[in-house]
Amino acid sequence: MFFFIAQSLSGQQCGFTLSGKITDLHDGTPIVDALVMTNQEGKFAQSDEDGNYFIRNLCAGKITLQISHVACETQTKSIALNSHFYFNIDLEHHINSLDEIVVVDHRKKELSESVQQFQIEGADMERSSGESLATALERISGVSTLKTGNAIAKPIIHGMFGSRVGIVNNGIRLQDQEWGADHAPSLDINAFESIQLIKGAAALKYGGDTAGGTILLSPFSIPVKDTLYGRSLMNAATNGRGGNVATQLTRAYVSGFFMKFQGSYQQFGDFHAPDYELLNTGLKAANLSMRLGLHRFNSGWEIGFSRYQNTQGILRASHIGNLEDLLNALEAPVPLRTAPFSYAIGAPKQEGFHQNLYASGYFRLTTTTKINLDYSFQTNNRQEFDIRRSGLSDLPAIDMMLKTHSWNASIAWKEGMNWSFEAGLNAVLQDNFSDPATGVKRLIPDYLKYQAGSYFVSTYKPNNQLAVNAGIRLDVQLWDAQKYYNRSDWLDQGYDQDYAQSVVLDLSSQLLANIEKRFLTTAAHAGLLLISKEKEISNRFSYVHTQRAPNASELFSDGLHHSLATVEYGNLRLNKEISHKLIFDVGRDKNTFRWNIAPYFAYTTDFIFIAPQGLIQTVRGAFPVWKYEATDTRIFGGDTSIEWQFNKHFRLTNDTAYIHAQDLNSQTPLISIPPFNSKTQLVAVTPNQKWEWRLSHLWVAQQHRFPDDRFDFPLLVNGQIQTQQIDLSTPPKGYQLFSMDISIFLGKLHSKNFIVRMMGNNIFNTAYIDYLNRLRYYSFEKGRNFHLQLIFNY
Amino acid sequence: MKSILLLIRKPIFIVFSILIFQISCEKEMPELVNEEEVITTVVLNLIDETGASQSVRWFLNPAVSNQASVDPIVLKANTKYTVSVNFLNESDPTNPQTITADIVAEADDHQVFYEFTGNAISLSTSSSDTVDSENNPLYLTSIWSTGTEASSGQVRIYLIHLPTSKSGQSRTDFGGETDVSADFPFQIRL
Numbered sequence: 001m002f003f004f005i006a007q008s009l010s011g012q013q014c015g016f017t018l019s020g021k022i023t024d025l026h027d028g029t030p031i032v033d034a035l036v037m038t039n040q041e042g043k044f045a046q047s048d049e050d051g052n053y054f055i056r057n058l059c060a061g062k063i064t065l066q067i068s069h070v071a072c073e074t075q076t077k078s079i080a081l082n083s084h085f086y087f088n089i090d091l092e093h094h095i096n097s098l099d100e101i102v103v104v105d106h107r108k109k110e111l112s113e114s115v116q117q118f119q120i121e122g123a124d125m126e127r128s129s130g131e132s133l134a135t136a137l138e139r140i141s142g143v144s145t146l147k148t149g150n151a152i153a154k155p156i157i158h159g160m161f162g163s164r165v166g167i168v169n170n171g172i173r174l175q176d177q178e179w180g181a182d183h184a185p186s187l188d189i190n191a192f193e194s195i196q197l198i199k200g201a202a203a204l205k206y207g208g209d210t211a212g213g214t215i216l217l218s219p220f221s222i223p224v225k226d227t228l229y230g231r232s233l234m235n236a237a238t239n240g241r242g243g244n245v246a247t248q249l250t251r252a253y254v255s256g257f258f259m260k261f262q263g264s265y266q267q268f269g270d271f272h273a274p275d276y277e278l279l280n281t282g283l284k285a286a287n288l289s290m291r292l293g294l295h296r297f298n299s300g301w302e303i304g305f306s307r308y309q310n311t312q313g314i315l316r317a318s319h320i321g322n323l324e325d326l327l328n329a330l331e332a333p334v335p336l337r338t339a340p341f342s343y344a345i346g347a348p349k350q351e352g353f354h355q356n357l358y359a360s361g362y363f364r365l366t367t368t369t370k371i372n373l374d375y376s377f378q379t380n381n382r383q384e385f386d387i388r389r390s391g392l393s394d395l396p397a398i399d400m401m402l403k404t405h406s407w408n409a410s411i412a413w414k415e416g417m418n419w420s421f422e423a424g425l426n427a428v429l430q431d432n433f434s435d436p437a438t439g440v441k442r443l444i445p446d447y448l449k450y451q452a453g454s455y456f457v458s459t460y461k462p463n464n465q466l467a468v469n470a471g472i473r474l475d476v477q478l479w480d481a482q483k484y485y486n487r488s489d490w491l492d493q494g495y496d497q498d499y500a501q502s503v504v505l506d507l508s509s510q511l512l513a514n515i516e517k518r519f520l521t522t523a524a525h526a527g528l529l530l531i532s533k534e535k536e537i538s539n540r541f542s543y544v545h546t547q548r549a550p551n552a553s554e555l556f557s558d559g560l561h562h563s564l565a566t567v568e569y570g571n572l573r574l575n576k577e578i579s580h581k582l583i584f585d586v587g588r589d590k591n592t593f594r595w596n597i598a599p600y601f602a603y604t605t606d607f608i609f610i611a612p613q614g615l616i617q618t619v620r621g622a623f624p625v626w627k628y629e630a631t632d633t634r635i636f637g638g639d640t641s642i643e644w645q646f647n648k649h650f651r652l653t654n655d656t657a658y659i660h661a662q663d664l665n666s667q668t669p670l671i672s673i674p675p676f677n678s679k680t681q682l683v684a685v686t687p688n689q690k691w692e693w694r695l696s697h698l699w700v701a702q703q704h705r706f707p708d709d710r711f712d713f714p715l716l717v718n719g720q721i722q723t724q725q726i727d728l729s730t731p732p733k734g735y736q737l738f739s740m741d742i743s744i745f746l747g748k749l750h751s752k753n754f755i756v757r758m759m760g761n762n763i764f765n766t767a768y769i770d771y772l773n774r775l776r777y778y779s780f781e782k783g784r785n786f787h788l789q790l791i792f793n794y
Numbered sequence: 795m796k797s798i799l800l801l802i803r804k805p806i807f808i809v810f811s812i813l814i815f816q817i818s819c820e821k822e823m824p825e826l827v828n829e830e831e832v833i834t835t836v837v838l839n840l841i842d843e844t845g846a847s848q849s850v851r852w853f854l855n856p857a858v859s860n861q862a863s864v865d866p867i868v869l870k871a872n873t874k875y876t877v878s879v880n881f882l883n884e885s886d887p888t889n890p891q892t893i894t895a896d897i898v899a900e901a902d903d904h905q906v907f908y909e910f911t912g913n914a915i916s917l918s919t920s921s922s923d924t925v926d927s928e929n930n931p932l933y934l935t936s937i938w939s940t941g942t943e944a945s946s947g948q949v950r951i952y953l954i955h956l957p958t959s960k961s962g963q964s965r966t967d968f969g970g971e972t973d974v975s976a977d978f979p980f981q982i983r984l
Contacts, residue, residue: 319971325972336958388831389903436826436827447821487857507826508887618856619974620974719911720911
């Protein structure tokens, strides 16, 4: 259906036709029935079934267009008209949904237009449904994972991880003791519709301290209609002999009211490397979430609750007593403890329990001004169990409860046709409690942390070829910690000089200090997006400035890591980390050959890292000590991606990333930087589109740039004391892995009611070691895995 | 502003305001952790055939110092010593705790191993030693026989938790995790 209303006006400069096509920003499908209005009286049109619109008899001059659609955010554009003009419009279309998420998504888009964004959604989300967040993100060029064993993984973006990467769950930063390198984000990706990654720190709304990037997890959008639907999926894998089930059910009403329930359960037994079982690497996890809300155009609210619980075994052979044990483990061809396959999870293990209760509301003051309010209360309990004497293995050696209240308030508005703004305030109150009943010295002390922030961002978008955005953010953070220090450590660090007034209790061997710290941080970002006239080539350039206050681990950490045979100390003297980052991005998003090249450069002063400090004497023998220090660093690198669509049936993609990171003070490379890697994938689709094959190849090179932390150690060998050099820093060799993936769509083609997917990872059963696995000294990585996935939409 | 007034009536905003004022202000003083499993002290009791005894200590309390204090062992040449070892937790000097009883109670999970420099001392089992469920000696009590010549060296005592083997010639043979690795210097006098 296509109609237009036009009135002819007299005048020399009139009679021009404006036409074009309105398409969905996400997938390019035509948008039907969108209304295009002009500032000339009576000149408007509605798009037809192919998304085309025509407005005739327009007069020359500057024309302002307002494009609206029931399921899209209204857009305004202006053009200078002096001839017949063909003008295509992209709308952000979300089928039948008017809910808050659309608007949030839309704003995110604006906020970060000058930084390339990556989204994992649809089929890739399904493929990842049996995986962790970090593994799912590995699909994106420039993202690697930092692992502790096989299943504990956290994302590394542009060489940065932990506190330098923000994870935002439904608009609120996830607070789950993210500072710990050996601790995966506490969430189940099956509760989310999409994962969005913003490299750099363009998402100032969520914080100004994430120099690596921000990961935004968006919950499922809810349609505004009377409906009841669900989705269940199941993954079963041969390696680990386990899998997961996940199900969700949504009830929505045309009034905008909705309810959603989601649950999942996952269990795996011991994983296996090519030649042996990895004893005690099983895991169990359960997730439950509920949402209830009313989403209308002018106002809405939502409350929700989620709980995530997991138990994660840690490779038994990695629990060692001292450095000699580590050396023995290194020299052994197979882990020193192996056993037949089992589902049992004993010590050492981690248990996590994360709960999130949230409420949010929004309302519009005018059609272009919207106010958002959010509150969330998160509790995160983390327990680690070590192998202990006298039946104490059942008592956690670490037991921390982190409670976080977060409040956000923001206002977003538009000025005229081309300007949009957003300003907001947020506050965080965090309370950490380390249970003394563990009988082990606290790794992280009890503390209270107060944080308040404010931000302002603006976007100027005069036409479809140019967007400029800029933003600033200011935060203040207050720490109030109470920590027991060993008297010897207190004196060794010289804290008796600088922090004498902090001591509140002086016991013979220990001191209780009340440490108060305040950090004021700012962040800023400015970016430019330029799209060529044919809309084929887009260029993005952005500058991002971030400042990050040290985290709890960097300030206060105090303890022994069994698997790494190290003692780790925090450092009270650390300053905030200040980073400047430039990201450039050029690419062709259309046509059969699409490509993207994104080089970046980051210079950081007071970059916080952990460095070896020599050996100390313990009852277990001499131990290497590591302490958090600050240095200046320079990181540069580039991510490229290529997609070549040969024809309707074949597609070839490649993603490649390289990072070069240097400590400028010592002129040595930084530790744990992902080596050069390249992923290539060939995709084939049958003519009826019911079958899809994918063949993937991953090549990870050896990292040749690493800090040489080899040290000499006295060993007793055959009755003689010998000095032996210990090398724990040389990275392992490069490797190549092949994977395969077959998808079968059953049921109706477009609704994809039933999907069967078969995947094979590491199909040649390659034995390899990953440099970014903190337990790489103990075993090879996982061997071959076959995986069956069933998805049922109803 | 009418819309704001309307919204205030909604329950969600009442919930909001309650939560906003629910802020804890001061934290209680944290308790000192009572570290039960720590071993600070290794004591060797050496008795020769005449019944003369000596006791030597290896002591390190990391809370107070990062340097261990060690007594040297002085032995006579060509003599048999019955040597018993004790492990203690003396982090609270007013309340020393013995760990040895826990080791005896979990004999299957523990093993003591001595490693000497040179070959001036030979080690053998003692009939009064503790044995595990499979009759393996734990070497909590052992016999040291000194050689005929004057010499000096070092003995390293290991306490191994959950060993993968209960016998061996070197530390590697036992597997498991090292709970104690303490060095004593020794001298053999004529």
